[in-house]
Amino acid sequence: MSFLFCVCQLGAEAALKQEVARRHPDLRFSFSRPGFVTFRLPATGADDPPFELHSTFARTWGFSLGKITGTNEAQMAREFWKKLDQPYPADDLAQFRHLHVWPRERALPGDPDFDPAAATPATAVGARLLALRPQLAAPWSLSINESAASGDAILDCVLVEPGEWWFGWHRAASPETRWPGGVPNLAQPANAISRAYLKIEEALQWSLLPIQAGDRCVEIGSAPGGSCQALLEHGCVVTGIDPA
Numbered sequence: 001m002s003f004l005f006c007v008c009q010l011g012a013e014a015a016l017k018q019e020v021a022r023r024h025p026d027l028r029f030s031f032s033r034p035g036f037v038t039f040r041l042p043a044t045g046a047d048d049p050p051f052e053l054h055s056t057f058a059r060t061w062g063f064s065l066g067k068i069t070g071t072n073e074a075q076m077a078r079e080f081w082k083k084l085d086q087p088y089p090a091d092d093l094a095q096f097r098h099l100h101v102w103p104r105e106r107a108l109p110g111d112p113d114f115d116p117a118a119a120t121p122a123t124a125v126g127a128r129l130l131a132l133r134p135q136l137a138a139p140w141s142l143s144i145n146e147s148a149a150s151g152d153a154i155l156d157c158v159l160v161e162p163g164e165w166w167f168g169w170h171r172a173a174s175p176e177t178r179w180p181g182g183v184p185n186l187a188q189p190a191n192a193i194s195r196a197y198l199k200i201e202e203a204l205q206w207s208l209l210p211i212q213a214g215d216r217c218v219e220i221g222s223a224p225g226g227s228c229q230a231l232l233e234h235g236c237v238v239t240g241i242d243p244a
Contacts, residue, residue, distance in 0.1 A: 002041040003030060003064035005168055007158065007181055008057050010035045010105045016057040023054050035104040036160050038064055052173070059182030062156045062170030069164050077128045080157065080167055091136050096155045096169065098148045101126040102181030103159040122180070125159060145180040148172040175206050196226030204234075211236065 004027065008016045016037055017029055027039040041051065041063075053061045066083060070076045084093065101122045107113050126144040133142060148154055152172045158181075160166050176182040184205050186198050204211060211217075213235025222228050222240030231238045 003168075004039045004041055004051075004053065004061060005064040005156075005158065005166060006037045006039070006053070006055065006058040006061040007102075007104060008035060008037065008059050010108050012057045013037055016055065019055055019057055020053075033104060033160055035106070036158060036166070038166075060170070060177050060179070062154075062168045064166060064168040066168075067160070067164060067166045071163050073125065073128055074132075076163075076165060077125070077132045080129060080165065081132060081134055083167070084155070085134070091138065093134065094136055094138065094140050096153050097141060097143065098146060098152055098154040098172075099126060099129060099142055099144050099157065100154055100180040101129065101145060101157045101159070102183070122159060125157065125165075129157065145185070147185055148178045150178065152178070175208060192226060193229050194224045194226035196224075197230045198226075200227040200230045204230075 006016060006020075011034070013032055013034065017032075020027055020039060021029075024039075026042045030038045030040050032038065051063075055061070065087060068076050068079045068083065070079070088095075103122055122145065130142065130144055133140075150172055154170055154172055156168050156170060158166045170177060172178040175184075179185065184202050186201055188195065188198055192198075203209075211231075211234055215234075215236045216239070217231050217236045218239045218241065219227055219231070220241045223242040223244035225240065228238045228240045
């Protein structure tokens with residue numbers, strides 16, 4: 001039986017399940033943790049015809065191949081590749097050029113420790129998986145947690161709990177499906193006035209808004225100025241309106 005996994009913002013699980021039940025009535029809810037939900041796919045599965053999830057609340061999604069549990073990450077990494085060898089033997093793995101590794105969210109937006117793009121422990125797990133990947137007959141380039149191009153096949157590893165990884169794959173399409181865990185690889189510059197800088201950068205990438213230098217933008221409620229700063233760096237002419 002095939003399964004679909006979805007990751008979402010912490011607290012959005014019920015809304016996600018209701019949306020999937022309405023838009024994809026043939027899917028059946030299976031398993032969930034805060035920020036991580038799985039569904040059973042119908043017998044036709046992922047390939048006949050190709051399945052596409054239509055969801056507002058799913059940050060990203062993919063086809064689950066199972067889970068790995070344990071206390072030794074090195075052993076879990078070896079088990080990851082061993083289990084992948086069943087559906088993708090030998091050089092079939094070469095179709096994947098990306099490996100996305102990320103933890104499910106454990107904090108709400110606004111909480112002091114909220115950071116959906118946090119690199120630890122995903123970076124360490126990704127490095128371990130990369131080091132233990134099988135050697136193929138032909139050279140195999142596999143990147144860790146880089147943004148993919150539309151159409152790329154991506155291996156996924158979701159760190160659901162300490163000692164519990166769910167793994168699978170998906171094909172990149174919309175912008176959020178190209179990012180690890182549906183979160184863009186953005187770093188806040190040292191001179192950024194506020195985190196609103198990152199918010200507008202993510203919004204521009206997610207929406208594919210064709211913004212270009214010279215465009216005129218108005219921001220209503222612009223203090224302290226992070227969004228204006230990002231737009232100015234894109235070469236826009238910005239009018240900020242704010243009582244502060």
